[in-house]
Amino acid sequence: MSLIISLRKIKCSIVLVLFSLSGHSQELFSLTEPASNRPAGSIGFRIDNSIMDEINSSRINYHLIPELMVGVSKKITIAANVFFSNRTEVFRKEGGSIYAKYRFVSHDGVQKHFRMAAFSRISFNNSDIHQEEIEMYGHNTGFEIGIIATKLARKVAISSEVSFVKATDNGNKNKFIYGNVNSKAVDHSLSVGKLWLPKEYSTYRQTNINCMVEFLNQLNTGSGKYYMDVAPVVQVIIKSQSRIDIGYRKEISSNMIRTAPNGFFIRLEHTFFNVF
């Protein structure tokens, strides 16, 4: 209990520190999606690389996830990705997922907005089940459904997501070994972002550097087991069209079996505007 209270204090302190710093901000978070959508008619291509340390060995798990994101309209974004990994000794394709987001609240003001969106992900994965952690982005077969709220105010962008995840058996006869009761969880995230550079905008060619912190938590509704992770991220935006995110995900606290919760990730993304 005291650990959870002190973790909450750490979270609040970090958020307060970011609130007190001046500057504009970014909501293009790395491990979560904001409630905003991609511009209508745009297609984004992303390559996500994760280099995670296995807890019980010296092995590195490398995950490669290429993704295509489409701005269907001002309210709808859809995406599809493919999961590759070397976790099972050989680097191979393990599955994929499709994702859809629907923005249902949008209040815009000068240099600010409040948005809310509903999202869903359906995933397929044929690798073996190796951890109690349920992850629709590269580990489990199943679905996720949730809500995102994002607030952008002149100085800070803050976003929070709550979702329900349900894991089913994986492909290749890999059963979900923890039982049906423990196959459901609630995920929650809190993300805060801030623009560091440039101090003043002048052209689209300027390189933007953003700093973000994301807190990602899961609570298994069957076993009551949880994890709490933090991920600081540095993001570079080039010519207002391409993006490079470099971050490190670290487990703060957990009592569930997890194979490789800590590690670096690098995401490269490019958006083509007005494709259709």
Next chain:
Amino acid sequence: MKIIYLFIAITFSLALNAQVTKVNLKASGLTCSMCSNSINKALKTLDFVENVVADLKTYTFEISFKPNSLVDFDKIKNKVEGAGFSVSEFTALINFNNLHLKIDEPVTIYNKTFLFVNLHEPLLNGLKEIKILNKGFVSPKEFRKNKYPALLPGTFQVTI
């Protein structure tokens, strides 16, 4: 025959004298340059747009148009909304040709119908900047303060 062609040309040029030369719009809901760039690129896809000059500090876009083109204000607003944002201010620089205004009477200029909410200048001649007051062209707060009556579709409430 030549006289007919001349007559058509004069009529056409007179109509063109009441045309939109520039639009200045301010976008809301954004702070980042990538957001501004998505609006900038979206506006440039409109076939009647010649050029867009974006000001990243003020989130404003100055749009100039191709000669003799039909400028569609709704299409401009829809492009900003399609990019994921909103218009908080929309002004158009129009070249008027001796237009007489009467209160509560809409005037049709070229392809647009305007209802002027004030009559500071009952006769409009030359370049004048008008501000659109319709929903979606001003901030929600400003629109709520607006007590002007509801409009026919395709009519713009404007002020100078």
